[in-house]
Amino acid sequence: MTDVLAIAEHRRGSLRDVSFELVTAGRELADARGGDLHLAVVGGDVDAFAEELNVEGVDTIYTVDEGEEFNHDVYVQVAQQLIEEVEPSTLLLPNSVNGLDYAPAVAERLGVPIVTDAIGVAGDDPLEVTREMYGSKVETTIEVDAPELVVTIRSTEWDGAEGEGSADVQSFEADVDESQVRSTVTGFEEAGGGDVDIADADVLVSVGRGIDEEENIVLVEKLAEALDATLSSSRPIVDNGWLPKNRQVGQSGKVVTPKVYIAIGISGAVQHVAGMKGSETIVAINTDPNAPINDLADYAIHDDLFDVVPALIEEFGGESPL
Amino acid sequence: MKILVTVKEVAEAEDDFEIDGLDIDERYLEYDLNEWDDYAVEEAVSIAEEGDDVEVVSVTVGPERAEETVRMALAKGVDRAIRVWDDDLATAEMLDVGAKADILAAVVEEEDPDLVFTGVQANDDAFGATGVALAETIGFEWAAVVNRLDLDVEGGVASVHRELEGGVDELTDVETPAVLTIQTGINEPRYASLRGIRQAQRKPLDVKELGDYGLDSSVLETPVSRTAMYVPETESDATVFEGDAEETAGQLADLLRDKGVVEG
Numbered sequence: 364m365t366d367v368l369a370i371a372e373h374r375r376g377s378l379r380d381v382s383f384e385l386v387t388a389g390r391e392l393a394d395a396r397g398g399d400l401h402l403a404v405v406g407g408d409v410d411a412f413a414e415e416l417n418v419e420g421v422d423t424i425y426t427v428d429e430g431e432e433f434n435h436d437v438y439v440q441v442a443q444q445l446i447e448e449v450e451p452s453t454l455l456l457p458n459s460v461n462g463l464d465y466a467p468a469v470a471e472r473l474g475v476p477i478v479t480d481a482i483g484v485a486g487d488d489p490l491e492v493t494r495e496m497y498g499s500k501v502e503t504t505i506e507v508d509a510p511e512l513v514v515t516i517r518s519t520e521w522d523g524a525e526g527e528g529s530a531d532v533q534s535f536e537a538d539v540d541e542s543q544v545r546s547t548v549t550g551f552e553e554a555g556g557g558d559v560d561i562a563d564a565d566v567l568v569s570v571g572r573g574i575d576e577e578e579n580i581v582l583v584e585k586l587a588e589a590l591d592a593t594l595s596s597s598r599p600i601v602d603n604g605w606l607p608k609n610r611q612v613g614q615s616g617k618v619v620t621p622k623v624y625i626a627i628g629i630s631g632a633v634q635h636v637a638g639m640k641g642s643e644t645i646v647a648i649n650t651d652p653n654a655p656i657n658d659l660a661d662y663a664i665h666d667d668l669f670d671v672v673p674a675l676i677e678e679f680g681g682e683s684p685l
Numbered sequence: 686m687k688i689l690v691t692v693k694e695v696a697e698a699e700d701d702f703e704i705d706g707l708d709i710d711e712r713y714l715e716y717d718l719n720e721w722d723d724y725a726v727e728e729a730v731s732i733a734e735e736g737d738d739v740e741v742v743s744v745t746v747g748p749e750r751a752e753e754t755v756r757m758a759l760a761k762g763v764d765r766a767i768r769v770w771d772d773d774l775a776t777a778e779m780l781d782v783g784a785k786a787d788i789l790a791a792v793v794e795e796e797d798p799d800l801v802f803t804g805v806q807a808n809d810d811a812f813g814a815t816g817v818a819l820a821e822t823i824g825f826e827w828a829a830v831v832n833r834l835d836l837d838v839e840g841g842v843a844s845v846h847r848e849l850e851g852g853v854d855e856l857t858d859v860e861t862p863a864v865l866t867i868q869t870g871i872n873e874p875r876y877a878s879l880r881g882i883r884q885a886q887r888k889p890l891d892v893k894e895l896g897d898y899g900l901d902s903s904v905l906e907t908p909v910s911r912t913a914m915y916v917p918e919t920e921s922d923a924t925v926f927e928g929d930a931e932e933t934a935g936q937l938a939d940l941l942r943d944k945g946v947v948e949g
């Protein structure tokens with residue numbers, strides 16, 4: 364039992380990038396343990412998906428023709444049956460919103476441990492998983508001394524596997540008990556468009572929880588105006604209703620790649636970074652020199668935004684509103 | 686109807702901190718109600734306010750210190766609170782997902798709620814797995830990362846939006862009883878009123894031991910252990926602008942002009 368089983372992720376007809384990252388992580392782990400990498404794809408156009416997924420490093424691909432879209436009740440049952448067939452030591456799943464909607468249930472059903480949001484996996488026995496804590500301020504090593512386990516991997520931590528593969532593609536007949544399917548996906552909804560598309564901007568002035576109060580938003584509005592830039596934000600600002608949803612940068616907001624991204628009072632949580640790490644130049648204004656955003660920044664000011672932003676507005680001939 | 690809300694007191698590290706062994710030194714940790722749980726509490730309390738005869742019970746696995754956080758949930762409208770703690774829990778090295786699910790499952794069995802709300806994740810260790818693991822353990826249906834909820838109590842259906850990546854919501858009908866993991870932004874958590882805070886002092890807060898639920902320390906046994914904690918080598922190659930605010934703002938202004946992205 365040294366094999367690894369990974370399950371690909373797709374949505375509305377397309378495989379998601381993390382599927383290929385699972386192959387890279389899974390191959391690494393399988394090699395370290397001297398086993399094979401099995402990959403399964405469940406639902407949708409499984410044959411077309413299998414063709415796309417047949418990249419370097421995959422030994423077997425199981426196509427499971429069950430439904431169109433993700434449904435956790437189906438996925439849990441299929442995962443369990445695949446595990447009985449393949450007997451892997453590790454089930455590798457994405458730490459995506461859907462991954463987290465079924466991975467813990469699979470682990471619980473099998474009675475095996477789960478470690479989520481892995482950023483590193485070392486293959487020695489016992490398995491060592493690297494993951495972050497305290498808002499990415501520290502890393503931890505988690506040792507799992509068990510013959511079988513479930514691990515979910517953070518997206519973009521591993522490169523996506525490429526190249527031509529030579530996997531053995533097999534169709535797998537799952538036996539789904541419909542009485543155990545107690546949820547129904549009825550559709551999808553796109554978050555509203557609104558007045559601006561922050562993805563179009565050359566310069567983004569992006570504000571985070573460091574702004575502290577709704578009244579202070581005028582300060583960054585004024586800066587955006589002085590720079591002729593567009594205002595965006597991290598999630599808590601939108602959750603609080605201080606800016607509309609179409610201003611949110613990140614995993615559940617927009618992905619932006621401006622020439623300059625000025626992060627003001629933003630810590631740099633992984634879900635935020637997912638939306639802005641492709642920016643050409645990143646500037647961080649943050650009182651905390653250890654905030655994770657500094658790891659990404661090209662330029663940093665470790666100072667109070669309430670001092671720096673007014674000075675910056677004045678530099679461009681504006682007047683600070685606070 | 687009864688709604689059980691899981692509430693965790695989480696630790697947040699100060700800007701400057703030191704690691705002591707396998708965790709951040711106590712002195713540099715501040716404790717607060719988990720951000721996601723605040724939204725879960727609000728969702729439950731607002732359902733109770735709209736409906737007749739809805740009881741909201743919170744459950745926390747945590748030390749006495751956590752009572753401050755629990756009282757805050759009571760002040761916001763939770764009717765009754767349970768805190769599970771004993772010597773075995775106090776000396777456990779790590780509560781892994783399975784252990785948390787088993788303990789909470791025992792509470793669910795005793796309380797028999799119609800709905801369980803948890804936060805999507807806890808701020809501190811961000812495992813994001815407890816709610817779904819709990820659902821499986823107790824045989825409830827579930828939905829993870831819920832940012833909208835319409836409840837049809839009589840029909841036994843929770844119609845939810847699950848917030849996927851990239852600004853897309855998945856619309857799903859979930860049979861109840863169910864566990865929903867609640868995402869930030871689903872509502873606007875209230876501040877505790879002074880009256881609420883006064884009332885909270887008189888609301889029941891029961892402290893339970895594992896034994897009260899027929900569990901013993903074996904529920905805490907786990908093959909999962911934390912063996913190291915460290916501050917990662919900084920990947921930062923940022924140019925840090927030094928000086929007072931006027932100086933740093935001046936340097937940043939020069940940079941922006943050099944890049945040709947601003948005028949003036």
Ligand SMILES: Cc1cc2nc3c(=O)[nH]c(=O)nc-3n(C[C@H](O)[C@H](O)[C@H](O)COP(=O)(O)OP(=O)(O)OC[C@H]3O[C@@H](n4cnc5c(N)ncnc54)[C@H](O)[C@@H]3O)c2cc1C
Pocket residue numbers: 460498570571572573574596597598599611612613614615616617627628629630631632633634635638648649650651654666667668669805806830
């Ligand atoms: C499923 C899921 C999806 C998510 N999607 C997103 C997403 O799309 N986008 C997103 O942004 N987040 C998302 N999050 C939330 C994310 O985990 C963080 O909670 C969030 O990004 C934190 O926002 P922040 O950096 O503004 O706040 P914080 O993390 O609280 O950081 C505030 C920062 O401001 C600094 N600061 C405070 N005062 C000052 C001052 N006076 N001057 C200068 N600096 C100061 C602090 O040092 C700190 O670094 C998601 C989470 C989950 C679980």
